[in-house]
Amino acid sequence: MTTKKRKLTLSRIEERIQQLPLLPSVVCDLMALDTDSPFFYDKVTELSQADPPLATRVLKIANSASSVHSHVITDLHEALIRVGTDKILSIITTLSVARVFTPVTDQQKAIWQHSIETAHIAKFVAIHLKDFNVDKGLAFTSGLLHDIGRFVLFEMTAKAIDVVDAKGWDTPIELPEVEKGVLGFTHADAGFIAAKKWQLPKVIVDMIRYHHNYEINEHNEVSAELRNLVLVVQFADLVSVLIEKNPEWPDWDEAKLTSEIRSFCHHDSWPKVNFPVNELVKELPIISIECYQILEKLRLR
Known part of the structure; x- marks a missing residue:
C-alpha cells in the first residue's frame, strides 16, 4: 500500500516550517571561527550577509521577546552585536547538528546569487536615493530576504523551484502568476507565513509580503517607509534579474546598459522616482565582482 503524497499548500508550509537548513559551506565556516579574533563579529556578519537562512536566525534572536531592548533591529551587523558572543557561540554549537542542503541545479544556485545581488543593489540604491530615507542596512537585509519564500519552497520540495522555473518567466513581475498557475500560491505568500512564524521585524515581514505588489504606492494605509522600501527592493530585484538573464551584459557600453535598465527595470504603476541609474x-x-566572490566562497561557483 502506497502513501499518497500530500499536496504542497500554504497550510502545510505553516505546519512544517521551523528553521531553514543552511548551506554546508556556511556551517563549516562558522564552526571554524576563532571567537577570540578581533575580526569575529565581522566574519559572522559576512557569513550572515551571504546566507538568507542564517540571516533570518540572527534577526529572530536579536529581536526576540527575551531582548531587553525596545528598538527593532533590521541591520545584520547591529543584530549580531545585540545578540552577543555567548549567543553566537550557542548558534554555532547548534549548527554542528544543523540540517544543510546543497543546491545542485543552476536554478537552485541562482536563488543565492539573486538574493545576494539584490541585497547589494538595494543598499546602493538606498544610499543614493536620499529622498526616500531608506536605511542602507534595512535595504540590504530586505534585498537579501525578499525571496525567502523561494528558500522555503526549496526546503519543502526542491522540485517546486525547478518546475516553476521550467515554465519560463522573464521578469519578477511575471513570476507570481507562473507560481499561482503551478502551485496555487506565490513565494511571497510562503515567505510571509514563514517570516511571521519566525517573528522577524514587522517591516521585513511586510516587505516580504508586498515585494511583488507593484501598485503599493496606491495603498494609503501602507506607511511611506514601507512603500519606499518595497520600491527600492523591486527596482533592485529587476536589475538583478536583468543581468542574470543577459550574461553578456558586461560587454555592453554604458549607454546600452543605461537604456536596458530604464526599459526593463520599470513598472507603469510606480510613481515617478529618480532612481540613480547613471551612478x-x-x-x-x-x-x-563582489557578488561573484561571495558565491565562490559559498562554493556556488
Missing part, C-alpha cells in the same frame, strides 16, 4: 551603471561591474 548604478558605473558601479554595477564592481557590485557584480
